[in-house]
Amino acid sequence: MMVADSVELKREDREFIDSLVSKHRGRPGMLLTILESIQENHPQRYLPDDFLEYLAARMGMPTAQVYSVVTFYSLFNLKPQGKHTVCICRGTACHTRGSLRLLEGVRLQLGLREGEEEGSADKMTGTTADGKFTVRTVACFGQCALAPVAEVDHRILGHVNERALEREVEYLRKARR
Amino acid sequence: MDSKITIRIDGELVKADRGSTIFETAKAAGKRIPGLCNMKGLKPVGACRLCMVEVAGVNRLLPSCTTPAQEGMSVTIHSARLDAYRKQALELLLSERNHVCAVCVSNGHCELQSLATALGVTNVRYGYRYPKLGVDLSHPRYVLDHNRCILCTRCVRVCAEVEGAHVWDIAGRGIHSMLTCEMNRTWGGSRNCTSCGKCVQVCPTGALAEKGFAVEEMVKRTTSVERLAVVRGGSR
C-alpha cells in the first residue's frame, strides 16, 4: 500500500492523526473511534478527503473501505457543517406529536429547499449557504417523554412547539457570534 | 468421520463433500439453484437471496450459498412459494435501476436477463424508479455503468480477495448504496487499480464491461476467475 505521498496535510493535523492511530491500534472499533475524534476536533465538524486518505495510508487500510465506512454511518459528515446545528428528532413518540411539521417549519425559516439536502432524502441533512446553520434529523434521541424534541447546539429542547423553535433559531440567527 | 455425506435434494439422494455448501452440492449433482451474487472462488455473501431453499425441520428459508450441507438434510429447491419469491426478487432488481436490455452491451449474455427468462418474469409489477445514475468512462480499457449494477459485490470481492487491490467497495447505505472506486474517484484516477480486468469478467450484468464492444457483444469469461481462485486455494 503506497503511503499517500501526494497528501500535504498541516503538520499538527498529521501528528494528531498519528497519535490517534498509535493510541487505538488493534483495538476493536478503532476506525470508528478515530473518525469520531477527527470529526469532533475539526472546527467545521467534518472529515476532509485528504484527512481520510492520510488516515487510510497510516492504518494500512484500503481507501475504498474507509470511504465505505464514512458514507455508511449517519454521524460522519463529508461536507463542512454550519456553525449552529438544529437537530429534529424523528423518533416514534416525536413523530406522533408532530415533529415533521417542526422540521418543515425550521427548513422553511432557513430557506432550505428540498434540493439542498445531500445524502439520502430521508437523512435530510442540509446546510444553509452562509454556513451558519445545519438542519439534520436523528432517528431517536432517547428523550421520548419530552416529545417532540429538538436539539439546538447540544441543548435539548423538550415539548417544543413551532413558535418556540422559531424563536430559538431567530435568536441564533441575530446573534453576532 | 468420512469425507462424504448424503443429503436429499427435491426428493433425490445426493452425495456431498463434508463442509461444502448446499449450493455447491446441488450444482455438483447437476441441480441448478438460481443465484446472482455467488461465484465459485469468491467468498459467498448471501446478498441476492435468489438461492434461498427450504430445509425440512427449519421454519425459515436458508441461503444455500452460505449454509453448509449437513448429513440427512432434506432440501427443497423448487416450491410454489420459492419460485414466486424468486420472481419477486428479480422484479425488484429490474425496477431498482435502468435495465434497458435492448441497448445494453451484455444483451443476451446477462445472468439477470437469462434468469428472468428461465423463471418466466415477463413484466415488472413494481413501479420503475428511473434513478439518475452516471457512467464512468475514465478508464482507458473499461466502462462502469451504474445503471446496470445490481450491487452483487462480486467485483468488490474479486478485487479484494483474488487481486488484493481492494479498489472497489460499496458507499452509502440502503437504496442509495453505490459502487465506489477508492475515495469516490473516477476509475481512471484510481491509484491501486492494476487494470487486471477480473472485476469485468465476474460482473453478471453490463455494469462492468470492456470498451470497444457494441450492443450484445460483451461476453464474460467467468471460468477464468474460478480456475485462478482454486489454484490459489481460495476459500471453498
Added chain:
Amino acid sequence: MSGQAKVKLATAWLDGCSGCHMSLLDVDELLVALVERVELVYGPLVDAPEYPDAVDVALVEGAVSSVGDQKLAQTIRAKTRILISLGDCAVTSNVPSMRNTIPVQKLLERVYIEGADAAQAIPADGVPALLRHAVPLADVVKVDIHIPGCPPKPGAIAHVLTSLLDGKKPELTGLVKFG
C-alpha cells in the same frame, strides 16, 4: 374464443419504433391462417379513424410517453376484452424511458432550441404534452398479457395469438426474454 364470427383484433402504436409491428408481420405463414379467423379493425396497418367498440384482442406497442398516448391507452382498455402489451417499450418502457431522468422542460429546450439550428421553438399546437415519465402500459391501464422482447420474437406473438384463438392461456416462460 373459437367460433365462426371473426375475432376482432386491433393494434396500436404509442411511443415505439414500429419494430414490434414488423415483428408481428414476420409471423409469415401464420398470417394466412389469421386472415380467415381474425379481422383487423384498428391500427397503423388499417385505415380506421376511431377505435371501434367491443374489440376482442388489442396488441399495443410502445411506452406511454404523452397525454395522447395516455388517452388512447385508456380508450383501448375501455373497449377491449384482452389487452396485450407488445414489446419491451410497452412492457418495461425500455428506450423511451431513458429520457425520464431529465426534467421535461430542460429536455424540450435541449432538443428544440439548443439542438435546433433553425426555427428554434418548442412545438406546442397539435402536439400532445409530454408526461413527466415515459411509463409502461401497465402503469396506466390494466394489462392482461405481456410479450417482452425488443423486438418480441414472432414465435412468441404467434404462440399468444394461436393460444387465444384456441381458447387456451398462453405460457411464455422460456419463450421470451427482455431485450
Added chain:
Amino acid sequence: MKRITDLSSFNAAHEAGLKKLLPAAGRIAVGMGTCGVGNGAEGLYHALSDGIQGRGLGFHLAQVGCYGPCSEEPLVNVWLPGKPLVILHKVQAQDVAALLDDLSAGRIPEELALCKVEEWDHITGRVKYGSGLPDLPKWDEIPFFAGQSKIVLRNCGLINPGDIEEYLAVGGYQALYKVLIDANPEMVIEQIKAAKLRGRGGAGYQTGLKWDMLRKAVADQKYLICNADEGDPGAYMNRNEIEGDPHGLIEGMVIGGYVTGATEGILYVRAEYPLAVHRLNLAIQEAEERGLLGENILGRGFSFKLSLVEGAGAFVCGEETALIQSLEGRAGRPTPRPPYPAESGLWGTPTNINNVETWYNVAPIVVKGPAWFTETGSPKSPGTKVFSLVGKVQRTGLVEMPLGTPLKTFVYDIGGGAPPMKTVKSVQTGGPSGGCIPKEMFDTPVDYETLAQLGSIMGSGGMVVMDEDNCMVDVARYFIEFTHSESCGKCVPCRVGLDQMLAILNRFTAGKATEADLGMLDELSRMIRDMSLCGLGQTAPNPVLTTLRHFRQEFEDHLRAHRCRAGVCENLALSPCENSCPLHMNIPRFLELLKADRLEDAFLSVVMDNPLPASTGRVCQHPCDNRCRRAGIDEAVNMRDVHCYIADSIYKGGRYDEMIERVLQHRFPPTGRKVAIVGAGPTGLTCAFYLAMMGHSVTVYENNADAGGMLRYALPEYRLPKSVLDDELKLIYRLGVEFVFNSVVGETITLNDLSTMYDGVFLSIGTWKETWVYLPGTELKGVLHALPFLEALSKEEQVPLGRKVVVIGGGNAAIDSARTALRMGAEVTVIYRRERKDMPAIPEETEAAEDEGVKYVFLAAPHRIVSGEEGGVVAIECAKTTLGEFDSSGRRKPVPTGEIQRFECDTVILAVGETVDLDFLKASGLKLKEKEKMLDVSPFTLETSRSNFYAGGDLISGASNVSNAMGYGKKAARNMDQKLMGAFRWPKLWPEFEYSMVPPAHVSECRRHHIHELPADERAKGFMEAVTGLTAVEAMEETGRCLRCDIREGNH
C-alpha cells in the same frame, strides 16, 4: 483510592458508601438523567448547591439517575435521619429557598411530595430509611408505580452513578465477589439456565444457552459484547439504566467474562447517548482503580479488560453480526448465519453479545438464586422487562413490569389513559420491528410469544400509545420510512423491497393508491419477511402486516373514500378543520370571503356546504376546534360562531330573499326523478336540500306536525330559537321540497308503497325510543323521560313539574332538561354515575347550567325511586360509585360501593340516552347488523340491503349529534344522485369562488373571541336565547386569525 483486595477492604468501602447514602446531616439527591436535565434539573442542582453553601447547611448533595416517571420531572429525593426517603416532583429552581427552610427545620414539604420510601430492596442489599409521614403514599401505592417490580432499575434514581462506593453500599459487586470465591463457573451458568433468563434485546433467546456455547468454545481469545446501540425510536430504557447505574452493567459483564472464559469485554454504546458514555467511562476508571476491573480482580487472579466504543448512527448495528462488522472497521452490514458469533465472531474468535438489560439481571440471579427469579414474570419468560411508555398517554416514563402483564395495565392504570377529550386507539410495541395492537386487544399479556401471535414483537420494549388523532396508515408508512433509511442495502428484498413498499404507502397517504396496491403490500411484506438476510429486513414489514390485519378499514378508507379520519394525511383533505367537520365545510374559504368583507359570498359558501348554518352554529359540538393548527400558537379559531354570525346577518339583514334566489341559480335542471325521505330531522332536511338542488323532486314524510326533528322538538328555545329554525327552513321550502306531516311510515304509508312511488328512498327517522332503565319506581307519577318532556314543552303542552327535580344522565339531553326545568322555577340536581370529565355533554353547556344554579352530583348511580303515600315521587336513592376497570370506550366503568345516598325530590327526569326503534327495523325487512341490532348499510354509499333504499343519521350510528347526523344526509344525497343519474355530478354543484390563495403576510396576534352569555340569573328566568353571537368586529378579527392551512405548494 484504596484497591479492594480482600473482604475487609470490601466491607470498608461498603460502609463508606452507606455513610454517603444515609449521612447524619441528611441528604438531597437530584434526578440528573438526560431527560431530567432536559427538564431543568441542572439549574435546580446549582441552585441547591449555592443554597446549601450560602447557608452553611450540612446536607449531602448528590446527583442520581432517573427514578422512572418522566412526566413528573425534575425529581428530587430528600432524606432526613429517622424519616422515610421522600421523592419530590416537578421541583423548580425557585422552590429551593423554601425547600431548604423546611429541611433545615426538619420538615418535609408535603405539597411537593410525590411518594415516600420507608425501606428499599436493592436485591443485592436492603436500605432502611425510616418511617413516618402517614398521609404520604408509599412509592408502590401511587398509580404510576403500582404493580412495578424494580430488578433491573433497582438502583436507578437512588444511588449516585458517579460514586462506586454508593453502588457498594447497596450490595454492589457482592455477586462478583461470591462468584470469584466459589470459583465454579459451570454452577453459575446452570443458575442462569435454571432462571430461564431470556435476552432482553428483543429476540428472547435463552441467555444461559448462549453462555454455555461460549464456555464450551475452545479459543485463546473470547469476547463479550454489550449491545447498547438501542436504535429503536421510542425506546430509551438502556440509556437510563446506564446513566442511573453504570456499575450494575460492569459487574454483570465481569461475572459473564469469568464464567464464559472471555478475557475482554466491549461496550458498544450509541453516539446519541453522550451522558451515558461519560458516566460509563467514569465508572470503568473507578472500577479499575478499586481493583474490581482490569488486572487481578479482587486479588483472585482473574483479569477482565473492558473498553467502550461509540456507535456512529446506524440502527442496523443493533444486529449482532453488523455490530461485529462495525467493530472490525467495516460498514455495519450483517453477515449470514451460520456461522454464529458464538463459533466465529469478532475477528473470527468466539463472541457473545447480550443487550444492556440482560446484563443487569445477572447479579440478582447470582445473589438470590434462580428460584427467586422465576417467581416474577410468566412461566416461559421469568423476570421483568423495562418498557418506555410514551406517546398519547398522561403519565409517561420507564416502567419495569413482570413479563405477562396485560397491555391494559400499562396504558390505563400506569399511564392514566389518554388526555381529556381523547380516546386511546392503539399501542405500538417493539419499535420498527413491532406492530400496532388495537385497543380491543388490550387484555393481551405482554410477553414474547403472545405479542408474536398478534404479529408484533416485544423488541426493545418501546411502547408508544396512540389516540384517534394518529392515522395507522401514516404510522405504518413512518416505520417503513425508518427501516428504509436504515436498511444497510446489502440484500435485495430489504434494500429494494422496502423502497417499493414505501412508494406504495406514500401513494396511500397521498390518496393515489389503487386496489392492486392493497394486495401488493401484503404480498411484498411476506416476501421481505421471509427472504431478508437479517432481523432488520425480516421484521421491517411487521408494522404494515399488523396494521393491515388490525386496521384494514383505515387502509380502505384512504383507498376508496379518499379520507383520513385522523386528519394526518394532508393530501386527503382540504385542511385539518375541513377534515374534522362531519359536513366537510370549506372553512378557510368562508373565513377568507368574510375577511374580504364579502358577506353574501361568504353566506353562499357556508349554506352550500351546510344548509342549516345558524342552527348548527348554535348547537354543534365543534370538533373543528380540536384540529385547528392555530391551537399550536394560542387557541383554535372560533369557526362555528363565525358561520353562525354570517347566517344570522343574512337572515336578519333584509336581503335573505335575494340570497335565496342566488342559491337557486345553482340548482341543476329537473331530472324527472322522484325521491322520498322518511324523517324531517336535520339528516333528512340536509339530504332533501342537496337532492332538490340537484334537480330531483323531493317529498319528505314526517310523523310530527312540523319539520325539524330534534332541532324543533328536543332542543329548548334558549338554545335554538324556533324563529332561527324557521328562517333556515324557508330556503328548503323555496326549493320546492314537499312535506307530508303526521304520517307514520309503516302505518299511513308502507316501505313497499314508497319503493313503487319513488326512484329512491332515504330513511332518517333518528332515535326517539328511550333506553330502557332497570330502576324500581320508574312507573310512578312524576317520573318523566327527557325527550318526551322536552317535546311536550316545545309543543307548548302543559307539563306537571314539581319543585325539586332530579335529572339522571350526563349527555346534552340531561343538561337541556335540567336548564329547562330550572327555567320553570324548579330546583334542579343532575346525578351522573362517572366523573365530570367523562360527561358527553358539551362543556360550555355544563358550565352554563352550573352558573344558572344547577347542582351536580358525580359518581352516583340511581338505585331506587322512593314513592310517597299517594303514589308520587318523594325521593331517589343512589349508590355511590367508584371508578373501576377501563372499558372498551376508554373510560373507567363505575362500580357501586353499596353506600346509598338519598335525595329529596318530587320529579325525576331520566336522560340516559335514546335508541333506535327496533320494531320499525324488524318490520322493515332490511338486513340488520347482528350484535348491535343496527341497520346494515354499506360504509361507503349508505345503501341498505334493499337496492335504492338508503339510511343515515342516528338511525344507523345510534344517538349522536346534529352535525354528524347531517354529514350522513349529505353523503347519502351524493351517492343517491350518482346511482340515479349514473354519473358523478356532485362537484359541479358548487359555484367557482374567487378568493385570495396567498398565505396571510402576518397573522393577527389577537386572541380567540367567544360568544357572549347573558348574566346567569337573568337568563335563568326565561326561555329567551341564552347567548348573543359575535359582533361584526369580533367576527372579522376572528377571520384574521386563520393560518390558511388549505394553501399548499401545489395549489396556488
